[in-house]
Amino acid sequence: xxxxxxxxxxxxxxxxxxxxxxxxxxxxxxxxxxxxxxxxxxxxxxxxxxxxxxxxxxxxxxxxxxxxxxxxxxxxxxxxxxxxxxxxxxxxxxxxxxxxxxxxxxxxxxxxxxxxxxxxxxxxxxxxxxxxxxxxxxxxxxxxxxxxxxxxxxxxxxxxxxxxxxxxxxxxxxxxxxxxxxxxxxxxxxxxxxxxxxxxxxxxxxxxxxxxxxxxxxxxxxxxxxxxxxxxxxxxxxxxxxxxxxxxxxxx
Numbered sequence: 295x296x297x298x299x300x301x302x303x304x305x306x307x308x309x310x311x312x313x314x315x316x317x318x319x320x321x322x323x324x325x326x327x328x329x330x331x332x333x334x335x336x337x338x339x340x341x342x343x344x345x346x347x348x349x350x351x352x353x354x355x356x357x358x359x360x361x362x363x364x365x366x367x368x369x370x371x372x373x374x375x376x377x378x379x380x381x382x383x384x385x386x387x388x389x390x391x392x393x394x395x396x397x398x399x400x401x402x403x404x405x406x407x408x409x410x411x412x413x414x415x416x417x418x419x420x421x422x423x424x425x426x427x428x429x430x431x432x433x434x435x436x437x438x439x440x441x442x443x444x445x446x447x448x449x450x451x452x453x454x455x456x457x458x459x460x461x462x463x464x465x466x467x468x469x470x471x472x473x474x475x476x477x478x479x480x481x482x483x484x485x486x487x488x489x490x491x492x493x494x495x496x497x498x499x500x501x502x503x504x505x506x507x508x509x510x511x512x513x514x515x516x517x518x519x520x521x522x523x524x525x526x527x528x529x530x531x532x533x534x535x536x537x538x539x540x541x542x543x544x545x546x
Contacts, residue, residue, distance in 0.1 A: 326498045
């Protein structure tokens, strides 16, 4: 389980806190979406979980491992796959096969096991035919599939995705979400999104505003509530707003 307890963080002691008193859990097999306006602390939260920032108060544990401990942070990152908004920011190799093999190679996986894991990841996300192709020659949706394969090839227990569909067209977004659904129940998923229709796919929805948790619970219940969603930077889909108005008898 990923556990955040009373997590508070500022980039500089003289600056306001970016996160304040965050307590949150993501269990293995659970899909948790996080929404909030720009500047609400979503990306900072991700970087802290991965141990990419120092100076936080409170605690983070990933299966009891501490990402702020230099002796444990690499094991934390082995357990967590990461998919960014722009796949190009994480592509470092000249072919799809080598890109997916990058993490296992760097963690010293036995070669036979690594080749088997890479073949399995390529097959799972329908990338085998692109094995020798450069990732940069692929479409946006195909590159995100490469990023998803790279983030899961180590078979860690958790996957963090930071607005992974933001740069995709509707067809690419639909395809990516279908592939992501294959992992549902198998991994703990922390899914940063600005799209409430995507958040409806998750088991839980967390809304951040000004670095604080404003809501944490069932996505449809939160999105059809009378909470100050617009004030928190959450745009409610029309069909969800109509459902809320119907349930409230048309009252705003």
